[in-house]
Amino acid sequence: MPFLAPPAPTEQDNLAGYLSMQLDAFRALAHGLSDAQAAATPSASAFSIGGLVRHVTVVTANWVDSVQHAPALAPVAEIERRVAEFERGFVAGDSLATALAQYDDVANRALDAARRVDLETPVPVPDAPWFPKDVEHWSVRWVWGHLVQELARHAGHGDIIRETLDGATMYPLVAAAEGMGDLGFLQPWTPSDPGFTTGVSTVVYFAADPAAARAWYTELLGAEPYFDQGPYVEWRVGPHERELGLLDAAFAPEHRADGTGSVIAYWQVEDATAAYERLLTMGATTQWPPRDFGSGYVGASVVDPFGNVLGVMQRPAG
Numbered sequence: 001m002p003f004l005a006p007p008a009p010t011e012q013d014n015l016a017g018y019l020s021m022q023l024d025a026f027r028a029l030a031h032g033l034s035d036a037q038a039a040a041t042p043s044a045s046a047f048s049i050g051g052l053v054r055h056v057t058v059v060t061a062n063w064v065d066s067v068q069h070a071p072a073l074a075p076v077a078e079i080e081r082r083v084a085e086f087e088r089g090f091v092a093g094d095s096l097a098t099a100l101a102q103y104d105d106v107a108n109r110a111l112d113a114a115r116r117v118d119l120e121t122p123v124p125v126p127d128a129p130w131f132p133k134d135v136e137h138w139s140v141r142w143v144w145g146h147l148v149q150e151l152a153r154h155a156g157h158g159d160i161i162r163e164t165l166d167g168a169t170m171y172p173l174v175a176a177a178e179g180m181g182d183l184g185f186l187q188p189w190t191p192s193d194p195g196f197t198t199g200v201s202t203v204v205y206f207a208a209d210p211a212a213a214r215a216w217y218t219e220l221l222g223a224e225p226y227f228d229q230g231p232y233v234e235w236r237v238g239p240h241e242r243e244l245g246l247l248d249a250a251f252a253p254e255h256r257a258d259g260t261g262s263v264i265a266y267w268q269v270e271d272a273t274a275a276y277e278r279l280l281t282m283g284a285t286t287q288w289p290p291r292d293f294g295s296g297y298v299g300a301s302v303v304d305p306f307g308n309v310l311g312v313m314q315r316p317a318g
Contacts, residue, residue: 003174015144016114022151023060023107026053028170029158030096031177032191036270038096042199043164044240045157050090052158053099056151058086061106063147067113067140070123079126092296092316114144166192196275201268201313202234202243202299210248217246253287253301264301266311275312276300284310 005021008014030038030049038050047055061082065074090099119141125131138146155170162168172189174180180188207213214233218224221244225233231248269275273290280286284302287309292298296316304310 003171011141012115012119015119015141015148016111018148019114019144019151020111022148022155023110024174025151025155025170026056026103026158027100028173028177029053029155029162030100031173032168032189033096033165035094035096036092037165038099039090039092039094040165041161043161045161047157047161048090049158049161049165050094050096050099052154052161053096053103054090055086056154057099057103057106058082059150060110060147063143064106064110064113066123066126067117067121067143068109070117070121070140071137073124073126076126110147119144196278197267197269197312199268200242200265201315202245202266202311204245204247204264204266204311206247206249206252206263208249210246213246217244264309264311266299266301266313269312269314272298272300272312272314275314276302279304279310279312 005014005017008017030053033049035050038053039048041048041051062074062079065078069075090096117140119139121140122137123140123143124137125135159170162170162173168189171186175183175186175188176190182188205213210231210233214225217235221235221237223235225235225246227234231251232245234243234245236242237244276290279302283305287301287303288299290298290300296314298314299311301309301311
C-alpha cells in the first residue's frame with residue numbers, strides 16, 4: 001500500500017483505489033505481531049488488533065455480499081453466521097495468520113466487486129434497526145463510499161491500539177510491511193525486545209478490617225467492586241480499567257515494607273515466572289513465589305535489594 005491512493009482515470013477506479021488503501025491498513029496494523037500481541041487489549045478500547053481484523057472481515061464480507069446479490073437481498077443466514085463468529089472476537093489461542101488469511105480472501109472479493117459491478121446498481125436496504133426505514137435501496141457507489149469511511153474509522157482505531165501496544169505507528173509499519181527500506185525521511189518499523197513491563201497491572205492494599213475498608217473504598221470510588229471473593233475484592237479504575245485490589249491483612253505475606261500496612265504494585269509482564277526468576281538473579285528476595293490466581297492470572301512478588309515490594313502479574317490475553 002502506498003502512502004496515498006493512486007491516481008484514477010474513472011470514478012470506479014478511484015473508489016477501488018481508496019478501498020484498496022483502507023483494506024491494506026489492517027495488514028500493516030498486524031505486521032510483526034505475535035498471536036499473543038494480536039489478542040492484547042492495551043488501550044481503553046475492548047478491541048485488540050486481532051479483534052479488529054476479524055471485525056472488518058465480517059463487515060466487509062457483509063457489504064460485498066450485498067453488492068454481489070444486488071438488486072436482490074443478500075442471504076440473511078450467512079450474514080447472521082458471520083456476525084455470530086465476530087461476537088467471539090480474537091482470543092488467546094487464536095491464530096493471527098488464519099485471521100489474516102480469511103481477511104485477505106474477503107478483501108480480494110471486495111476489490112474484484114469494486115472494479116466490476118456497475119456503480120448504479122441498486123442495493124436493497126436490509127431490515128435492521130440501525131438502517132433507515134425511509135430508504136428502499138442504496139447504490140453500489142454509496143456502498144463503496146460507506147465501506148471506505150468505515151474501514152478508515154477502524155484503521156484509526158487500530159492506530160491507537162497498536163501504538164499503545166508497542167509504540168509502532170502507521171507510516172513506519174506500512175514501510176516495513178511493503179519492504180520499502182530506508183526512505184531517508186522515514187525508517188521502517190523494526191521489532192525490538194520487549195521491556196520488562198508494559199505498565200501497572202494491579203495495585204493491592206491490605207486492611208485489618210476488610211469490611212470497613214471495602215465500604216470506605218466503595219464510597220471513595222463510587223462503585224461496588226466487580227470481583228468479590230471473600231478476603232479479596234477488586235475494582236477496575238479509570239479508562240484503562242486498571243485493577244485496585246483490597247486483601248484481608250490476615251493473608252498478607254510476612255514481609256511488608258513498613259511492617260504495618262503495605263502496598264504491592266503488580267507490574268504487567270508477559271511471563272510472571274520468568275520475570276520473577278530474573279528479579280531473583282538481580283538480588284531480589286522472594287516475598288510470594290509465582291502462584292495461579294485463576295482465570296489466566298499468574299503473579300509473584302519480591303523484595304528488591306532496597307526493601308521495596310515489587311510484584312509481577314501475567315494477565316490473560318484478550
